[in-house]
Amino acid sequence: MKKDYTNRRDNGPAIRGAKVTVRNGDVNGALRTLKKILDRDNRQRELAKREYHEKPSIKRKRDKELAVKRTRRENTDFATLQKQSNPPGVSWNKSKRKRRRVLDAKTQFSRIMNRRDND
Numbered sequence: 001m002k003k004d005y006t007n008r009r010d011n012g013p014a015i016r017g018a019k020v021t022v023r024n025g026d027v028n029g030a031l032r033t034l035k036k037i038l039d040r041d042n043r044q045r046e047l048a049k050r051e052y053h054e055k056p057s058i059k060r061k062r063d064k065e066l067a068v069k070r071t072r073r074e075n076t077d078f079a080t081l082q083k084q085s086n087p088p089g090v091s092w093n094k095s096k097r098k099r100r101r102v103l104d105a106k107t108q109f110s111r112i113m114n115r116r117d118n119d
Helices: 028-038 043-049 056-077 078-084 096-118
Strands: none
Touching: 028 043
């Protein structure tokens, strides 16, 4: 008895098509509408992603980087970011290292002045 292998292939879910009607012969407008529909559905991104094979390790790494980026964005405290920025009119200490150097110099100066006052 032979086995029947004809119906063993499963093609997966049927691909839904996006349908756009051309009105008054405006093909460019219909094409724009179709591109918007495909863009909202992320089909172009999906096709670009599937153009080349992606190793599972690279896919995990990319997913992990996206998750880290998402959690950083969710955990950002905007109040502390405003405090770190320069006071109005100060544009010479933009980098964090320069701000830190200025702050250290101010604290060291205040310590010296406090020691003098106490002596």
